[in-house]
Amino acid sequence: MPTIVEVAKRAGVSIATVSHVIRGTKRVSEGVEERVRNAIRELDYFPNEIARSLKVAQTRMLGMVLPDITNPFFPEIIRGAEDTAFERGYFLVTANTDEQIGRERRIVAALRSYRVAGILLASAPGNDASHILRLIASGVSVVCLDRQVPGVPSDAVLLDNVRGARECVRHLIQLGHRSIAIITGHLRTQTAQERLQGYEDALQEADIPMASKLIFEGDFREESGYQLGKQLLQKPKNASAVFVCNGVMTLGLLKAMEDKGVRCPDDLSLATFDDLTIDRTFHPHLTAVVQPGYEMGARAATILMDRIEGKMTGSPSSLRIVPTLVIRESSAPFTGTPVGSAAARHRPAVQRAQGAPRSASQNPS
Amino acid sequence: MPTIVEVAKRAGVSIATVSHVIRGTKRVSEGVEERVRNAIRELDYFPNEIARSLKVAQTRMLGMVLPDITNPFFPEIIRGAEDTAFERGYFLVTANTDEQIGRERRIVAALRSYRVAGILLASAPGNDASHILRLIASGVSVVCLDRQVPGVPSDAVLLDNVRGARECVRHLIQLGHRSIAIITGHLRTQTAQERLQGYEDALQEADIPMASKLIFEGDFREESGYQLGKQLLQKPKNASAVFVCNGVMTLGLLKAMEDKGVRCPDDLSLATFDDLTIDRTFHPHLTAVVQPGYEMGARAATILMDRIEGKMTGSPSSLRIVPTLVIRESSAPFTGTPVGSAAARHRPAVQRAQGAPRSASQNPS
DNA sequence: CGGAGACGGTAAATCGTTTAACCCTGGACT
DNA sequence: AGTCCAGGGTTAAACGATTTACCGTCTCCG
Numbered sequence: 045m046p047t048i049v050e051v052a053k054r055a056g057v058s059i060a061t062v063s064h065v066i067r068g069t070k071r072v073s074e075g076v077e078e079r080v081r082n083a084i085r086e087l088d089y090f091p092n093e094i095a096r097s098l099k100v101a102q103t104r105m106l107g108m109v110l111p112d113i114t115n116p117f118f119p120e121i122i123r124g125a126e127d128t129a130f131e132r133g134y135f136l137v138t139a140n141t142d143e144q145i146g147r148e149r150r151i152v153a154a155l156r157s158y159r160v161a162g163i164l165l166a167s168a169p170g171n172d173a174s175h176i177l178r179l180i181a182s183g184v185s186v187v188c189l190d191r192q193v194p195g196v197p198s199d200a201v202l203l204d205n206v207r208g209a210r211e212c213v214r215h216l217i218q219l220g221h222r223s224i225a226i227i228t229g230h231l232r233t234q235t236a237q238e239r240l241q242g243y244e245d246a247l248q249e250a251d252i253p254m255a256s257k258l259i260f261e262g263d264f265r266e267e268s269g270y271q272l273g274k275q276l277l278q279k280p281k282n283a284s285a286v287f288v289c290n291g292v293m294t295l296g297l298l299k300a301m302e303d304k305g306v307r308c309p310d311d312l313s314l315a316t317f318d319d320l321t322i323d324r325t326f327h328p329h330l331t332a333v334v335q336p337g338y339e340m341g342a343r344a345a346t347i348l349m350d351r352i353e354g355k356m357t358g359s360p361s362s363l364r365i366v367p368t369l370v371i372r373e374s375s376a377p378f379t380g381t382p383v384g385s386a387a388a389r390h391r392p393a394v395q396r397a398q399g400a401p402r403s404a405s406q407n408p409s
Numbered sequence: 410m411p412t413i414v415e416v417a418k419r420a421g422v423s424i425a426t427v428s429h430v431i432r433g434t435k436r437v438s439e440g441v442e443e444r445v446r447n448a449i450r451e452l453d454y455f456p457n458e459i460a461r462s463l464k465v466a467q468t469r470m471l472g473m474v475l476p477d478i479t480n481p482f483f484p485e486i487i488r489g490a491e492d493t494a495f496e497r498g499y500f501l502v503t504a505n506t507d508e509q510i511g512r513e514r515r516i517v518a519a520l521r522s523y524r525v526a527g528i529l530l531a532s533a534p535g536n537d538a539s540h541i542l543r544l545i546a547s548g549v550s551v552v553c554l555d556r557q558v559p560g561v562p563s564d565a566v567l568l569d570n571v572r573g574a575r576e577c578v579r580h581l582i583q584l585g586h587r588s589i590a591i592i593t594g595h596l597r598t599q600t601a602q603e604r605l606q607g608y609e610d611a612l613q614e615a616d617i618p619m620a621s622k623l624i625f626e627g628d629f630r631e632e633s634g635y636q637l638g639k640q641l642l643q644k645p646k647n648a649s650a651v652f653v654c655n656g657v658m659t660l661g662l663l664k665a666m667e668d669k670g671v672r673c674p675d676d677l678s679l680a681t682f683d684d685l686t687i688d689r690t691f692h693p694h695l696t697a698v699v700q701p702g703y704e705m706g707a708r709a710a711t712i713l714m715d716r717i718e719g720k721m722t723g724s725p726s727s728l729r730i731v732p733t734l735v736i737r738e739s740s741a742p743f744t745g746t747p748v749g750s751a752a753a754r755h756r757p758a759v760q761r762a763q764g765a766p767r768s769a770s771q772n773p774s
Numbered sequence: 775c776g777g778a779g780a781c782g783g784t785a786a787a788t789c790g791t792t793t794a795a796c797c798c799t800g801g802a803c804t
Numbered sequence: 805a806g807t808c809c810a811g812g813g814t815t816a817a818a819c820g821a822t823t824t825a826c827c828g829t830c831t832c833c834g
Contacts (some may be wrong), residue, residue, distance in 0.1 A: 460790035
């Protein structure tokens with residue numbers, strides 16, 4: 045691997061000059077510039093960004109710390125962040141925590157050692173955020189994504205969960221449902237709490253009393269959707285509709301419904317957070333609260349880079365992105381018919397979205 | 410940000426000693442070690458990996474270059490690679506090329522500047538691989554993933570596409586189908602070619618003549634599955650079964666089928682590459698060639714790190730991972746009944762997998 | 775004709791580590 | 805008592821860039 049010294053030798057100039065033509069930090073005469081460029085090309089020289097980073101005490105790497113990239117909600121976010129970052133000359137270093145705070149600590153430590161310029165963080169839930177506080181204290185910019193870390197003063201790009209959930213449940217109520225179950229995420233997480241809050245708000249607004257037997261606490265994973273779904277369907281009359289707090293749990297629920305022979309929306313109306321591709325392809329098309337993942341990633345990255353470059357100063361800001369409710373087939377008017385009754389079979393006519401909102405995603409998948 | 414100098418001062422030793430206790434490269438007396446560790450803790454010191462990398466002329470970063478992380482096939486691969494890498498103290502730097510060779514060049518250049526130790530590459534198709542050749546010539550290890558770059562001597566972890574496709578089509582043939590359509594990927598890509606090859610092999614073996622009107626060239630994107638699906642369904646009698654070369658095109662096809670009111674498998678049998686989560690949740694459960702993404706990522710990362718560390722030497726190896734055919738509902742015996750006929754409605758009894766092969770993925774999603 | 779800039783280039787310090795070479799001290803051994 | 809050696813520590817030279825300060829030369833102009 046050639047270094048700047050070899051380039052300088054071959055071009056017959058000093059290394060300072062080479063550096064100047066590369067970075068454009070000083071005028072150089074045409075002839076010299078030409079010679080330097082030739083030398084670079086001939087040697088297939090790439091400036092050592094590591095050496096540069098050491099000298100300027102700054103890297104152009106952004107850490108991206110996520111629970112699990114395998115969760116289909118995150119890739120969109122990553123794309124949004126990466127595209128924005130790459131445009132401005134930054135790179136993304138990604139790492140998955142599996143929602144384990146211990147792993148998160150190790151990852152953050154490693155990222156600190158690498159002197160990343162900033163970190164995009166969807167933190168694992170945990171009671172101790174000292175590693176993040178120390179990180180910020182040491183001067184690394186942090187932007188929280190999707191979830192805030194309690195007690196940590198950082199910028200954040202969040203979804204307006206309360207609002208999304210409220211509108212979604214409101215929609216079910218407007219359809220005439222009064223017994224609406226909810227499958228939540230882990231209630232330790234802010235996200236889950238907020239969605240539950242939105243659910244409560246909507247019920248309250250409609251003077252529907254909360255029933256604890258209709259609240260099922262899951263953990264945002266498919267398996268919990270499946271298990272809780274089975275429980276929920278045990279006593280079917282309890283609910284005529286269910287609001288599920290994320291996409292993968294809905295998959296679990298649908299599987300449970302299939303096992304039990306419960307049909308949607310005939311026997312049970314369904315509305316969910318997230319808009320997995322599936323939701324737009326398979327029947328029943330799901331009524332969903334769509335999170336603009338790409339945009340969230342892009343906004344978060346922009347804020348982070350602005351902080352790093354000093355283009356943004358002042359106290360931490362918190363951006364709430366408003367999700368969209370897309371009404372599709374899985375939510376239908378309450379018929380008052382007990383679950384499984386034949387009369388429930390034909391679907392009532394409701395105005396609903398046709399097909400997929402293909403513009404929701406900025407990228408073909 | 411404290412440096413090793415400050416730690417040394419506070420502990421009252423030389424920086425060499427500090428380095429030795431951190432790296433364990435030399436014995437130090439208990440008392441001194443204690444003092445150094447305290448100093449490190451008190452200052453919240455993290456060794457500057459950038460400086461270290463410069464000195465040892467080696468980073469512990471692995472570049473991961475993919476077409477598009479938004480394609481659900483890739484996250485699993487990334488997880489496999491990342492978990493393996495992190496265990497061994499490496500980090501993944503990811504970047505998406507959007508299948509554009511120009512973007513790939515820029516990304517590879519940047520990665521070279523960052524002196525990544527190696528690169529995991531699912532290259533964008535293109536006629537010019539000079540940037541990869543130069544990369545390898547400069548001493549960076551490269552492992553190709555999912556697709557080989559023609560003319561480049563590197564290790565590769567690939568799927569046995571021919572075999573996967575052959576077995577899949579063979580299965581359709583065994584069900585009695587003789588008019589089997591195929592929706593391929595972009596035939597510039599090796600992957601698409603190989604799958605087409607497997608299709609041809611299976612037909613040949615059964616003495617079924619190839620019909621060019623049954624071959625639809627797509628591009629691995631949902632939209633092309635949709636468009637070609639519409640074409641294919643135009644003249645429905647042509648095919649009684651269709652083999653689709655990846656998961657997202659299948660989504661497109663299913664949408665087209667829905668539009669046209671064609672039912673699966675009643676009117677048309679379906680078998681596909683890839684096993685999106687959906688395939689296991691929604692009806693019809695799809696017969697699919699399952700690619701072990703996590704394993705592919707893990708194997709590729711292992712090979713790459715072994716190369717980097719000199720644990721593996723010798724000429725490039727090419728590993729073919731064998732996919733599994735999971736038979737589900739979407740493929741049914743040929744009934745000889747024209748498309749749309751009422752007689753085709755009841756599904757015949759075939760031995761098939763129950764539910765999802767949950768063990769296929771090492772991680773909950 | 776002399777001096778002031780402008781211009782184009784270079785020398786050298788520096789960033790925070792690693793690590794080979796060296797140095798000191800205090801037993802152990804003969 | 806003198807010699808060795810092991811153990812524990814330090815010194816100082818890299819690594820490959822950036823960047824400040826400096827230095828000739830040339831030109832222009834009063």
